[in-house]
Amino acid sequence: xxxxxxxxxxxxxxxxxxxxxxxxxxxxxxxxxxxxxxxxxxxxxxxxxxxxxxxxxxxxxxxxxxxxxxxxxxxxxxxxxxxxxxxxxxxxxxxxxxxxxxxxxxxxxxxxxxxxxx
Amino acid sequence: xxxxxxxxxxxxxxxxxxxxxxxxxxxxxxxxxxxxxxxxxxxxxxxxxxxxxxxxxxxxxxxxxxxxxxxxxxxxxxxxxxxxxxxxxxxxxxxxxxxxxxxxxxxxxxxxxxxx
Numbered sequence: 001x002x003x004x005x006x007x008x009x010x011x012x013x014x015x016x017x018x019x020x021x022x023x024x025x026x027x028x029x030x031x032x033x034x035x036x037x038x039x040x041x042x043x044x045x046x047x048x049x050x051x052x053x054x055x056x057x058x059x060x061x062x063x064x065x066x067x068x069x070x071x072x073x074x075x076x077x078x079x080x081x082x083x084x085x086x087x088x089x090x091x092x093x094x095x096x097x098x099x100x101x102x103x104x105x106x107x108x109x110x111x112x113x114x115x116x117x118x
Numbered sequence: 119x120x121x122x123x124x125x126x127x128x129x130x131x132x133x134x135x136x137x138x139x140x141x142x143x144x145x146x147x148x149x150x151x152x153x154x155x156x157x158x159x160x161x162x163x164x165x166x167x168x169x170x171x172x173x174x175x176x177x178x179x180x181x182x183x184x185x186x187x188x189x190x191x192x193x194x195x196x197x198x199x200x201x202x203x204x205x206x207x208x209x210x211x212x213x214x215x216x217x218x219x220x221x222x223x224x225x226x227x228x229x230x231x232x233x234x
Contacts (some may be wrong), residue, residue, distance in 0.1 A: 001159070009158065034222055041127075043208050043225030044161070089161065105151075105176075106223060108161040 003027045004092050008107035013116050019077040021112050023090030026071065031094035034106065037063060037074050038087045047088075048075070083091045087111045124209050124226035130198055132234050139194045139229045141209030150192040151223065153208040161208060167192055176221060186210055199233045206230045 004072040005024045010078075013019045036044035050064045050073065051058040056066050063076045064107040077084055122143040148169045149159075153161040153176075156180060163176030167186040181203070182196050192211075192226065196203055210223040 004160070036225075037222075041227070041230075043124075043210075043227045045124075046222040046223065049222060055172060079169075091161075106161075107163075107165060107177075108153075110158065110160045 004107050004109040006090055006112050008112050009115040010014050013080045015082055015116055019114055021082045021088050023109055024071060024090050029094050031068060032076055032091040033073050034091045036089040036091060037076045038089060039105050044089055068104040071075045082116045082118050085114055087113050119173045120208060122211055122224050122226040124229050126229060127227060128230050130232045133200055135161065137196050137199055139207050141192045141226060143211045144191065145211060147211035147213055149212045150234060151210045152184060152194050155206045155208060161202050169210050204231060204233050
């Protein structure tokens with residue numbers, strides 16, 4: 001049972017336009033969400049996160065929106081640049097993953113391959 | 119910038135061989151993790167550790183084993199590799215969430231294992 005889903009395997013965007021990557025989750029115990037970026041042959045790197053007490057978090061060109069009622073989050077990249085081309089993973093954690101301790105046990109989606117064309 | 123290192127980056131071996139994937143971090147993080155990822159698939163947690171002498175199995179069953187004798191070192195071992203073990207193995211570490219407020223993971227560059 002996949003608790004975090006990224007239903008779009010790939011997304012192609014023109015440079016300068018907006019990229020919107022979507023993520024859905026099913027576990028209502030998740031209360032912290034993260035986006036990671038991964039280049040080929042490298043490990044994922046943390047991009048941006050959002051707590052369930054917020055509905056928006058912004059960091060430069062990257063904004064994450066959270067809709068708790070729909071159990072949906074999205075990552076917006078504006079403007080998109082060719083260097084943004086990578087695989088983007090959505091991840092979630094919370095009480096369900098904490099094991100009674102604290103965060104760290106992330107549940108990941110399958111990833112979305114973003115290609116930004118010059 | 120995160121300082122977490124994995125070796126080897128790439129490994130091709132024959133069936134039945136014993137292999138150890140090394141993971142070291144210089145950040146003093148208590149928590150360390152091993153994730154397994156196949157192409158186009160999500161990362162699956164296979165092992166984690168919350169400190170020295172603490173190891174737990176993750177959500178995805180794995181025939182590999184881990185040890186945590188030192189804070190900075192979290193090796194993963196396969197006693198007898200099989201083609202089904204072919205995958206990318208990603209090591210990660212994190213600070214407790216109470217310190218950073220986030221607890222995000224810092225990943226190594228991964229070890230891509232191919233078993234023939």
